[in-house]
Amino acid sequence: MITKKVYLYFPKSETEKPIVCELIRNFDLTINIFRAKVTPEEEGYLSLEITGTEEHLEQAYEFLKGFDVVIHAGSKAVHWDSERCTHCGNCLTHCPTGALHLADQATRTVAFTEEKCIECLSCITNCPFGVCTSAF
Amino acid sequence: MTKTYAEINEKIAAGKAVVLTAEEVIDYVDRHGLDKAAQEVDVVTTATFGPMCSSGCFLNFGHSTPKMRISEAWIADVPAYCGIAAVDVYLGATELRQNDPANMYFPGEFRYGGGHVIEDLVAGKKLQLFGLSYGTDDYPRREIRTMFDINDLNQAIMTNPRNCYQNYNVAVNCSDKTIHTYLGILKPRMRNMTYCSAGQLAPLLNDPTYQTIGVGTSVWLAGARGIVYAQGTQHCSEVERGANEVPVEGAGTxxxxxxxxxxxxxxxxxxxxxxxxCTLALGVGIPIPILNPEILKRTTVRDRDISACVIDYASDYPQKTGKVLARFNYEQLRSGQVELDGRKVAVSSISSYHKALKICNLLKAEIEDGSFLLSEPSQRLPLHQGMNSLEITGPNK
Structure with missing residues (x-):
């Protein structure tokens, strides 16, 4: 079994289709939805983690390609811009999982471990420099 | 054993000056002893990077044809002050963009303001100037709308009335609801705490009695050669100080x-x-000339020797009660957690030690290669000065 993170963009034409339901039913996948914004008649986003066999995952990707869904594989919908980060560390007490952490105590360098991010978005609310952004 | 500014500058010009950062000098003096180190070390570089609200810039646009005495101006929709000469304006860091709803829909986001305009100008971006005037015989134009960048300006002089606070409050929130402050978002019932100082790297904590930093001192202002032009506003040096003369609250600016x-x-x-x-975060580096062992000793101050006061920003700060909940040193604060009233409180910073350290090293490199010379202050900063409160009085009193 492998786990992959992915976020999906649904254009208006695809928002009323039960795509996630079919992913679970047809390919025996375990799906953990971090965050979703899918409204009928509007474009939508879905950020999730998919667990299944490699074969099933490949089949699931092929299935998704049959729709107009845009697949952003391998990344979460929260982005940390290392170039813009001032390493003040204000985010550290607001990130509940330690995804944002001090990589080097001596130089107090802040780093982001994407795997630990649960997309709670508190970094976006708290960062004075707009370093963290969300795809939706 | 004493040195003069001229002697140190001669060594800098010859590429022979010994320069250490405020972090390196601590161990250096431990290893070599104070007197020997005072002979060897010429300059210690200090720095800070953090939000400094009392910042802004004077801009001169040059004259259009026909000429205009701009009486109202907006840069990228952020209002600039025009109560000075024809095409000069002053843009302040905390100015909000026109029509920003501020806190009308609480909490406001304040996504773009004066500080962001200053960032964009320095980054070389093209911005819009919109200006209005009432028109005069010698300045007939009444309206202007044009794009410009920093290279089109005759002068862009950053002029900041209050930077580099010597020390600063540590903020907590003792109330039952989240509060939003200039020290960030504070969760209820002391669930987090924020401080804002570069601690052992901060310029005025390395020269606590202003022996070398004064009016006329050359500084590294975000990479430019800047100057201390005056004591900062709210400079209040008559405060409680530790045995090492380091103040435990704001103090000098x-x-x-x-x-x-x-x-x-x-x-x-x-x-x-x-x-x-909104505001502007700024990097400042200040070199401290090691004129004598006492000045060197002050630069060996460590995070654990510098204390700051914890203040409740939900009540005691806005109501000006003067109540201090606790004191912690910067070593404790940088550990990320302190114990207050029997509970563990997570601590974070608004000031960037990482960038301050980088500035210390950049300034060190500039002094080592002979491109940054020191200047002797023409006036000392006041050492015994308090601060007035604003008394509210009626017109008929």
Whole structure:
């Protein structure tokens, strides 16, 4: 079994289709939805983690390609811009999982471990420099 | 054993000066002893990077044809002050963009303001100037709308009435609801705490009695050669100090000025504090000449020797009660957790030690290669000065 993170963009034409339901039913996948914004008649986003066999995952990707869904594989919908980060560390007490952490105590360098991010978005609310952004 | 500014500058010009950062000097003096180190070390570099709200810039646009005496101006929709000569304006870091709803829909986001305009100018971006005037015989134009960048300006002089606070409050929130402050978002019932100081790297904590930093001192202002032009506003040196003369609260401040055309974008950053407002975060480096062992000793101050006061920003700060909940030193604060009233409180910083350290090293490199010479202050900063409160009085009193 492998786990992959992915976020999906649904254009208006695809928002009323039960795509996630079919992913679970047809390919025996375990799906953990971090965050979703899918409204009928509007474009939508879905950020999730998919667990299944490699074969099933490949089949699931092929299935998704049959729709107009845009697949952003391998990344979460929260982005940390290392170039813009001032390493003040204000985010550290607001990130509940330690995804944002001090990589080097001596130089107090802040780093982001994407795997630990649960997309709670508190970094976006708290960062004075707009370093963290969300795809939706 | 004493040295003069001239002697140190001669060594800098010859590429022979021994320069250490405020972090390196601590161990150096431990290893070599104070007197020997005072002979060897010529300069210690100090720095800070953090939000400094009392910042802004004077801009001169040059004259259009026909000429205009701009009486109202907006840069990228952010209002600039025009109560000075024809095409000069002053843009302040905390100015909100026109029509920003501020805290009307609480908490406001304050996404773009004066600090962001200053960041964009230094980064070389094209911005819009919109100006209005009432028109005069010699300045007939009444309206202007044009795009410009920093290279089109005759002068862009950053002029900051209050930078480099010597020390600063540590903020907590003792109330039952989240509060939004210039020290960030504070969760209820002391669930987090924020401080804002570079601690052992901070300029005025390495020269606590202003023996070398004064009016006329050359500073590294975001990469430009700047100057201390005056004591900063709210400079209040008559405060409680530790045995090492280091103040335990705000205390001294500096008025700084420098040419924005020479600045590095990395160290000039607009900032938005949700529910509070926008501002400018700035990097400042100040060299301390080691004229004698006592000055050197002050630069060996460690985070654990510098204390700061914890204040409740939900009540005691706004109501000006003067109550201090606790004191912690910067070593404790930087550990990320302190114990207050029997509970563990997570601590974070608004000031960047990482960038301050980088500035210390950049300034060190400039002094080592002979491109940054020191200047002797023409006036000392006041050492015994208090601060007035504003008494509210009626017109008929």
């Amino acid at each position: 500096l008025g700084l000025s420098g040419d924005m055309k020479q600045m590095l974008p990395e160290f000039v950053r607009g900032a938005s504090f949700k529910g509070y407002g």
